[in-house]
Amino acid sequence: MAGQYWRAAGITYLQYANICGTHVRNCLKEPFKAVAKNREGFISNTVLYKNGKEASTIVLNAELLQKEVLTKKN
Incomplete structure (x- = not known):
């Protein structure tokens, strides 16, 4: 099945989604990065x-x- 690489990696979908979200937040530039960091808590x-x-x-x-x-x- 295409697109289910998280299963092949041996992780759950929630772990995969957390990893993706972390990478997206790390790519943000500064005023947006600080806002996203505050929303995490x-x-x-x-x-x-x-x-x-x-x-x-x-x-x-x-x-x-x-x-x-x-x-x-x-």
């Missing part, structure tokens, strides 16, 4: 409940996840 809160009460809160943000990914690669 996110913060997500997950609250775990036990017996109807808040047990713990997990805060996920892009910077912490990126650091975790980089430490796992090394």
Whole structure:
């Protein structure tokens, strides 16, 4: 099948899309690159409940996840 090179490379479509997006953002010139970089970030809160009460809160943000990914690669 034409166009499914990501399968031949052994990666998922989401990984392929992330790689493509990263390359496109790296090719942008400066005022646009800064705007795209700001759009990448996110913060997500997950609250775990036990017996109807808040047990713990997990805060996920892009910077912490990126650091975790980089430490796992090394």
